[in-house]
Amino acid sequence: MSERAMSGGAMQAPAGALDAKRKMEKSFRIKGIFIALMSGFLYGGYTAFMTQGMATGVWADWYGPASTLSAFALVYTLSSAGAAVNDICSAIWSIIYAAIIGRLGDFGRSLRSKPGKILILAAVIGGPLASTAYVVGLQMAGSIIIPIAALNAAIGAIIGRIIYKQVLSGGMIFGIAVCFAAAVLIGSTGLTGIDGFSAKTLLGMLAGFLAALGWGIEGAVGGYACCMVDYEVAIVIRQCTSGLVNGVILVSFLSLIGGDGIGSGLALVGQALVDAPSIWMFVIGGVFASFSFKFWYKGASMCGAALGMGCNGTYAFWGPFWCWIVIGLIFKNPDYAIPWQGWVGAIVMVIGIVILALSQDRASKKEA
Amino acid sequence: MKPLNFAILKYFTSGKEACRADVQEALKADYSGFRAFKDKAMDEALMTAASNGLIEESRLDLDENGNLVIYYRALEDGIAAINSYIKD
Numbered sequence A: 001m002s003e004r005a006m007s008g009g010a011m012q013a014p015a016g017a018l019d020a021k022r023k024m025e026k027s028f029r030i031k032g033i034f035i036a037l038m039s040g041f042l043y044g045g046y047t048a049f050m051t052q053g054m055a056t057g058v059w060a061d062w063y064g065p066a067s068t069l070s071a072f073a074l075v076y077t078l079s080s081a082g083a084a085v086n087d088i089c090s091a092i093w094s095i096i097y098a099a100i101i102g103r104l105g106d107f108g109r110s111l112r113s114k115p116g117k118i119l120i121l122a123a124v125i126g127g128p129l130a131s132t133a134y135v136v137g138l139q140m141a142g143s144i145i146i147p148i149a150a151l152n153a154a155i156g157a158i159i160g161r162i163i164y165k166q167v168l169s170g171g172m173i174f175g176i177a178v179c180f181a182a183a184v185l186i187g188s189t190g191l192t193g194i195d196g197f198s199a200k201t202l203l204g205m206l207a208g209f210l211a212a213l214g215w216g217i218e219g220a221v222g223g224y225a226c227c228m229v230d231y232e233v234a235i236v237i238r239q240c241t242s243g244l245v246n247g248v249i250l251v252s253f254l255s256l257i258g259g260d261g262i263g264s265g266l267a268l269v270g271q272a273l274v275d276a277p278s279i280w281m282f283v284i285g286g287v288f289a290s291f292s293f294k295f296w297y298k299g300a301s302m303c304g305a306a307l308g309m310g311c312n313g314t315y316a317f318w319g320p321f322w323c324w325i326v327i328g329l330i331f332k333n334p335d336y337a338i339p340w341q342g343w344v345g346a347i348v349m350v351i352g353i354v355i356l357a358l359s360q361d362r363a364s365k366k367e368a
Numbered sequence B: 001m002k003p004l005n006f007a008i009l010k011y012f013t014s015g016k017e018a019c020r021a022d023v024q025e026a027l028k029a030d031y032s033g034f035r036a037f038k039d040k041a042m043d044e045a046l047m048t049a050a051s052n053g054l055i056e057e058s059r060l061d062l063d064e065n066g067n068l069v070i071y072y073r074a075l076e077d078g079i080a081a082i083n084s085y086i087k088d
Helices: A017-053 A058-063 A071-100 A104-111 A114-149 A152-164 A170-190 A199-225 A231-257 A264-273 A276-303 A305-312 A315-330 A340-367 B004-014 B020-031 B039-051 B076-085
Strands: B056-062 B068-073
Touching: A017 A071, A017 A276, A017 A305, A017 A315, A017 B039, A017 B056, A017 B068, A058 A071, A058 A264, A058 A276, A071 A104, A071 A114, A071 A231, A071 A264, A071 A276, A104 A114, A104 A231, A104 B004, A114 A170, A114 A199, A114 A231, A114 B076, A152 A170, A152 A199, A152 A305, A170 A305, A170 A315, A170 A340, A199 A231, A199 A276, A199 A305, A231 A264, A231 A276, A264 A276, A276 A305, A276 B039, A305 A340, A315 A340, B004 B020, B004 B039, B004 B076, B020 B039, B020 B068, B039 B068
Parallel strands: none
Antiparallel strands: B056 B068
């Protein structure tokens, strides 16, 4: 909520109106927090189904011992192709859903506007660019970049403060720090340590930071744009942009620099899109992604970037949680059980969000 | 024709205060068929714009049925922000 947020303080009002407004404001706020939390929860479903999809059907062959793909393609082109297939499924679903709820006309009308172009840029930065930086970072520096990438919520809060003059008090910064510590704790079980600081490790950590920066920018900028563009329209813009850029430009670029021939990435995406054993998981993942990202934007537009992205940060817990349910319990893969750090981290994260929300309440009232 | 949300915000660049019903009355010729034109969705769009500082609440009232009516207006910087993002 901005510092110029609904105040209600000195306003003249007939008896009963102020109470009714406070009630309306409270329900708006609760809805905003709920939507922002749901974005993190649903992100876990998207992660789980995409991960399982990328271990099934044609993907199992590609990653398997008999694979004919180059080492570069196995790491970079395939991750990008996986994201592309998911985003394309998600874009198609988002278009269908927008048509059902009568938003397709506004999609065309918004696309050419300044907020529409800002959303396209935010989608490119937070979609293909940040995701690639994340994969590159993981490859070069290892899992040490997981906590670095978790800085995205803090970066979003700073951007919201600087560009959009949103409220950011000391208490809120403390809440963000608690959430960050929880994300680090949850991610710590995947940490393998680093064998000394080489230039490569540092470059990888820089790539991880770039991913956090990209997601921070996308959350803050996309969230603000959603006070102008309907979030049901914004999600169509986001997923179409991300699907096209990932599925056409990025995979082609990666297959070119990997020396596999410019068309090989496109061929992988094409094969994955018609692979019956795996594509249905990408379709489910795409539906989850559509709701998760639109709630991310909507949550940030209703609560401000700091609280919106803090609530979204629960994906750090919901990701492993959904993977445990879907891949561990349903597909019987024992590698996905959640260690104690995950559960403790989840509780710490809830505490962090409560601190963040209460501090924001106090700060908004003080500034109003 | 602009997207509905753009039209709502542009309406406030006149600087006059208006409640949700006033906005609906002004925009009904073009937008009454839109699903997002319903009261609840319109209220949410106005509250989101207010919480991001584009418009602000100017006054509260109760209608004849005792329902809350919130009046909003855009101040100078809000009008400048709306006009910089949304062209005519």
